[in-house]
Amino acid sequence: MAHSKLAEFGVKHIAKGIGRLTNEVLESGAGSYVTTTSGRRMLDFTCGIGVTNLGHCHPAVTKAVQHQATQLVHGQVNIAFHKPYLQLIESLLPMMPHKSLDTFFFWNSGSEAVEAAVKLARHATKKQNIIVMQGSYHGRTFATMNMTRSKTIYGEGFAPLMPGVFSVDFPYCAQCSIAKHSDFKYNYDNCCMDPVSKLELLLKRETSPSDTAAIFIEPVLGEGGYVPPPKAYLQKVREICDKNNILLVLDEVQSGFGRTGKYFATEHFDVRPDILVMAKGIANGFPLSGIVSRKELMDMQKTGSMGGTYGGNAISCAAGVAVAKAFQDEKVLENVNARGPELTGMLKECAKDPKTSKVIYDVRGLGLMLALECQPGQNYAARIQAKCLEKDMLILTTSIYDTIRFIPPLNISKEDMAKGIQIIKEAIDEVAGEGQRVY
Numbered sequence: 001m002a003h004s005k006l007a008e009f010g011v012k013h014i015a016k017g018i019g020r021l022t023n024e025v026l027e028s029g030a031g032s033y034v035t036t037t038s039g040r041r042m043l044d045f046t047c048g049i050g051v052t053n054l055g056h057c058h059p060a061v062t063k064a065v066q067h068q069a070t071q072l073v074h075g076q077v078n079i080a081f082h083k084p085y086l087q088l089i090e091s092l093l094p095m096m097p098h099k100s101l102d103t104f105f106f107w108n109s110g111s112e113a114v115e116a117a118v119k120l121a122r123h124a125t126k127k128q129n130i131i132v133m134q135g136s137y138h139g140r141t142f143a144t145m146n147m148t149r150s151k152t153i154y155g156e157g158f159a160p161l162m163p164g165v166f167s168v169d170f171p172y173c174a175q176c177s178i179a180k181h182s183d184f185k186y187n188y189d190n191c192c193m194d195p196v197s198k199l200e201l202l203l204k205r206e207t208s209p210s211d212t213a214a215i216f217i218e219p220v221l222g223e224g225g226y227v228p229p230p231k232a233y234l235q236k237v238r239e240i241c242d243k244n245n246i247l248l249v250l251d252e253v254q255s256g257f258g259r260t261g262k263y264f265a266t267e268h269f270d271v272r273p274d275i276l277v278m279a280k281g282i283a284n285g286f287p288l289s290g291i292v293s294r295k296e297l298m299d300m301q302k303t304g305s306m307g308g309t310y311g312g313n314a315i316s317c318a319a320g321v322a323v324a325k326a327f328q329d330e331k332v333l334e335n336v337n338a339r340g341p342e343l344t345g346m347l348k349e350c351a352k353d354p355k356t357s358k359v360i361y362d363v364r365g366l367g368l369m370l371a372l373e374c375q376p377g378q379n380y381a382a383r384i385q386a387k388c389l390e391k392d393m394l395i396l397t398t399s400i401y402d403t404i405r406f407i408p409p410l411n412i413s414k415e416d417m418a419k420g421i422q423i424i425k426e427a428i429d430e431v432a433g434e435g436q437r438v439y
């Protein structure tokens with residue numbers, strides 16, 4: 001089919017339920033760039049929402065997958081262990097944020113792994129209810145839809161949704177009246193603890209500790225605006241869980257695997273989860289997700305009650321092993337911590353500059369999980385995103401707040417980062433120059 005007809009064909013034959021940023025059709029990807037069928041090369045600061053974290057078609061990952069495809073493709077979980085599954089666990093163990101996290105199970109997608117965590121939590125505690133955060137994203141499958149509170153459309157028209165889900169506010173420092181006046185220098189360690197009181201109230205009034213199996217938290221809210229909480233908040237939630245025999249489940253589907261400058265975001269907060277949920281960056285684009293917990297908890301599941309046909313398939317596990325090795329070989333975490341401040345430095349300069357400050361409400365994030373929240377009411381984030389697209393660069397907004405999220409490859413070169421920074425700066429300048437619009 002002629003490349004000029006491809007997008008039209010897609011619009012005709014692909015369900016509308018899939019969103020997209022552009023009508024371009026992607027053909028290939030290498031490192032920080034994707035190339036379309038029309039030959040347009042675009043700098044990718046989305047990584048497929050934090051999936052191709054080591055860049056497109058990372059050579060070592062591709063090589064591992066090619067090799068595995070000649071050895072064993074379907075792993076036969078529930079029939080026998082297979083080698084890449086075991087090698088993956090061996091590679092992941094040293095990356096775990098706490099030594100109690102020593103027992104794994106793998107699936108294909110983040111939502112499946114979240115659902116597995118719900119099953120495990122209910123089974124292990126013999127309690128039903130779960131608590132999620134306002135602004136959360138845990139997936140779009142039947143159970144996870146009701147756990148996702150960042151966009152109402154995810155659950156609209158599908159009722160009845162999974163019962164027993166309660167939600168509570170997540171700390172959001174940018175709107176806190178004290179932090180707001182502190183010139184982007186929040187004291188994340190000693191913040192006001194209003195969300196903790198709300199959680200305590202929820203446990204008193206709506207779902208008692210004796211009915212509550214688990215609290216699910218993204219340690220940095222993803223779709224909900226790339227919001228890191230104060231350190232003290234997560235630590236307080238850990239205490240509440242311990243006191244009430246409630247499990248703490250950290251969903252690190254988006255924040256895990258180096259995105260925040262540590263293997264897992266929870267390391268920034270010194271908090272031990274009971275169950276950690278992983279996906280996306282784990283295999284750089286191959287379908288793989290998993291949960292990890294302590295053995296005595298995981299072993300409460302009846303044999304055969306977990307898993308699915310393709311979960312932890314051999315090719316994805318081989319990709320995961322190559323990803324873990326690349327983190328060491330390429331000093332990926334060091335790169336994240338060097339590149340992140342280059343981007344936030346520019347954004348913070350724009351926040352101070354009288355010409356651009358009117359566009360910017362907040363600059364936040366950890367590592368290369370970074371966000372620019374725009375002043376409300378002017379649709380600035382979508383306008384900056386459109387300008388970047390014109391300049392051959394892909395960036396994403398979040399589901400709530402007028403916020404852009406920056407998700408470049410974790411191993412992005414200094415040159416590609418400089419190029420990205422220049423494009424984003426030009427887009428902010430241009431949008432600021434357009435003045436106010438009436439909506």
Ligand code: PMP
Nearest residue numbers: 109110111137138139222253254
């Ligand atoms: N949890 C989080 C934090 C996510 O960001 C996502 C995906 N955006 C999911 C769960 C669901 O993952 P998947 O799309 O692979 O089902």
